[in-house]
Amino acid sequence: QAVVTQEPSLTVSPGGTVTLTCGSSTGAVTSRHYPYWFQQKPGQVPRTLIYDVSDKHSWTPARFSGSLLGGKAALTLSGAQPEDEAEYYCSLFYSGVGIFGGGTKLTVL
Amino acid sequence: EEQLLESGGGLVQPGGSLRLSCVASGLTFSGYGMSWVRQAPGKGLEWVSAILGSGDSTYYANSVKGRFTISRDNSKNTMYLQMNSLRAEDTAEYFCAKGRGISATAPYSWGQGTLVTVSS
Numbered sequence: 001q002a003v004v005t006q007e008p009s010l011t012v013s014p015g016g017t018v019t020l021t022c023g024s025s026t027g028a029v030t031s032r033h034y035p036y037w038f039q040q041k042p043g044q045v046p047r048t049l050i051y052d053v054s055d056k057h058s059w060t061p062a063r064f065s066g067s068l069l070g071g072k073a074a075l076t077l078s079g080a081q082p083e084d085e086a087e088y089y090c091s092l093f094y095s096g097v098g099i100f101g102g103g104t105k106l107t108v109l
Numbered sequence: 110e111e112q113l114l115e116s117g118g119g120l121v122q123p124g125g126s127l128r129l130s131c132v133a134s135g136l137t138f139s140g141y142g143m144s145w146v147r148q149a150p151g152k153g154l155e156w157v158s159a160i161l162g163s164g165d166s167t168y169y170a171n172s173v174k175g176r177f178t179i180s181r182d183n184s185k186n187t188m189y190l191q192m193n194s195l196r197a198e199d200t201a202e203y204f205c206a207k208g209r210g211i212s213a214t215a216p217y218s219w220g221q222g223t224l225v226t227v228s229s
Contacts, residue, residue, distance in 0.1 A: 040154075045204065047219065051209065091215060097168050098168075099156060100153060103154070
């Protein structure tokens with residue numbers, strides 16, 4: 001079974017830019033892995049931010065964007081806000097079977 | 110407004126069984142793939158299982174294959190997760206999630222979750 005890797009933690013300054021990545025142990029991440037990104041705040045249900053590499057959910061703020069970068073899926077936050085402090089998870093799919101990354105704890109400080 | 114409502118969680122002994130349900134409202138249920146995702150206390154998300162809108166195809170994580178069975182009844186707008194041979198490590202909040210289309214099972218919108226505790 002594949003392993004999906006994310007940075008355990010990242011810190012960004014308010015108003016700053018940060019990129020979170022999502023890698024696969026099987027090789028380069030492509031659109032056929034259907035990369036998704038989720039945000040979860042303490043005590044809350046996860047919510048989907050980005051699907052299929054770069055498409056945004058209706059509630060996704062414009063400051064979030066998704067892409068493929070250097071063989072990985074990437075989530076870029078431009079102009080970080082205090083309310084963006086959260087855990088971020090990515091998921092990849094392998095022939096219908098999904099695997100989540102371990103999550104990135106993003107601190108806005 | 111679309112809504113997903115899970116039920117069926119609770120306390121069960123190791124080796125026991127439990128069936129979770131997820132009732133969908135506000136959508137054409139058969140038009141969407143669905144999935145179950147769980148989260149152990151203080152841990153990350155773990156994808157568990159998924160089923161296409163037609164119910165023809167199902168998928169499982171290695172950790173639950175052979176023990177859990179996903180199914181759906183489109184006439185009742187309901188998805189199920191039959192969990193057998195439960196282990197302590199199955200203790201988690203179980204979320205029901207809806208995909209973006211009939212063959213898309215990745216979580217696009219989420220239910221509130223139901224807690225399963227496996228303990229003697």
